[in-house]
Amino acid sequence: MARFPPRLTGSRLALAIAGTILLAGAGLAAPARAQSEGPILIADQFNNRVIEINSATHRVLWHFGNGSDLPGPNSIVGVNDAERFGPFTLMAGTGTPPGLPGCSDTVNGCPDNRVIIVDPTDHIVWQYGQAGVTGSGPNQLNTPVHSVFLNNFPGHNGSHVLITDQGNQRIILVNLGRQIVWQYGTTGVSGNGTNQLSNPNSAELLENGHVLISDESNNRVIEITTGGNIVKTFTAQGSVNGAAFASRLPNGDTLITDSNNNRIVEVNGSDHIVWQYITNTLPGSNPSPLPTRAVRLRNGNTLISDQFNNRVIEITEAGKIVFQQGALNVPGSGFNQLNGPYDAKVIGDFTGLSPPFDFDNEQ
Numbered sequence: 001m002a003r004f005p006p007r008l009t010g011s012r013l014a015l016a017i018a019g020t021i022l023l024a025g026a027g028l029a030a031p032a033r034a035q036s037e038g039p040i041l042i043a044d045q046f047n048n049r050v051i052e053i054n055s056a057t058h059r060v061l062w063h064f065g066n067g068s069d070l071p072g073p074n075s076i077v078g079v080n081d082a083e084r085f086g087p088f089t090l091m092a093g094t095g096t097p098p099g100l101p102g103c104s105d106t107v108n109g110c111p112d113n114r115v116i117i118v119d120p121t122d123h124i125v126w127q128y129g130q131a132g133v134t135g136s137g138p139n140q141l142n143t144p145v146h147s148v149f150l151n152n153f154p155g156h157n158g159s160h161v162l163i164t165d166q167g168n169q170r171i172i173l174v175n176l177g178r179q180i181v182w183q184y185g186t187t188g189v190s191g192n193g194t195n196q197l198s199n200p201n202s203a204e205l206l207e208n209g210h211v212l213i214s215d216e217s218n219n220r221v222i223e224i225t226t227g228g229n230i231v232k233t234f235t236a237q238g239s240v241n242g243a244a245f246a247s248r249l250p251n252g253d254t255l256i257t258d259s260n261n262n263r264i265v266e267v268n269g270s271d272h273i274v275w276q277y278i279t280n281t282l283p284g285s286n287p288s289p290l291p292t293r294a295v296r297l298r299n300g301n302t303l304i305s306d307q308f309n310n311r312v313i314e315i316t317e318a319g320k321i322v323f324q325q326g327a328l329n330v331p332g333s334g335f336n337q338l339n340g341p342y343d344a345k346v347i348g349d350f351t352g353l354s355p356p357f358d359f360d361n362e363q
Helices: 010-028
Strands: 040-044 049-053 061-062 079-085 088-093 116-120 124-128 144-150 160-165 170-175 180-184 198-206 213-215 220-224 228-233 242-248 254-258 263-267 273-280 291-297 303-307 312-317 323-324 339-346
Touching: 010 323, 040 079, 040 088, 040 303, 049 079, 061 220, 079 291, 088 144, 116 160, 160 198, 170 198, 180 198, 213 242, 213 254, 220 242, 254 291, 291 339, 303 339, 312 339
Parallel strands: 079 144, 079 339, 198 242
Antiparallel strands: 040 049, 040 339, 049 061, 079 088, 088 116, 116 124, 144 160, 160 170, 170 180, 198 213, 213 220, 220 228, 242 254, 254 263, 263 273, 291 303, 303 312, 312 323
16 A cells, blocks of 8 residues: 655755765766767656656656546646756646646646656655645645746755745745745735735746746746745737747847747847747647746757647757657657656756756856
């Protein structure tokens, strides 16, 4: 009978994480490459799993999630986000609405509402949110879609997890003792006014100490100070429709996953488009693949989670596909198959921070 493993306390987990990051830092630094050499961590949403794959062979090297649509010690439901730090894996159990794959309850859907940290032996060592419980109270979430492990949030010492709590219309910073110590967005209030968001889909800490938020249903990406002031807004000159993810590039541009337009768009500091890639142009493509994540890799290529095309692709600046995991528009759970992949990162290349910091800089 499966049982929940004992969890580390905040202080014990912090010590464990600090030690392992120091040991793992050198091994996680990815060299420059002509194409993806991986390994790649993928949030395979409708297969209810996170997988680590070898990009040369397409084989699964590690996975978490037994495929169940009930959240538990060995399962995660509708996972939207995953990142590796040291030997730990942080993942957001978003849950699945009724009528979508991976959920057998066609009336109520399959909630998860947890952000978890898993160790290399597949044990949950930290968790915020309660399995299957939807709420906004202490240790409760409502459709968490994104999370980032941080050691350097301005004004807050120690390790924290930045969580995009979409259904509660907020971004929260949670310490390892499971206390909310910072928040942007008014809990339960959807809007575009002061301290308001509408279905936020990601939040990244920037090198300047600001927070970059994909405010999905407001069709904008906003950069805010930790005091809650909006200092920049990006909409690609008003053309963004469904801002699913955004990150700040080393050159100062902002890379936006413009989901409802089926494109990835890079804008400069003046919000002008300097590069874009459309994901539904190939024969056999889903006409509306709704890509959910794009990250710029150290080699200059872009790794894209092309959700309803059921693939993860790496493309060059010229738009040439140099790597693909999953068959175009064919969902599955077998060899080299995915089902609604929501997030993908080359381990040690894009860490979930923006721009990607190496582990030496995260201490």
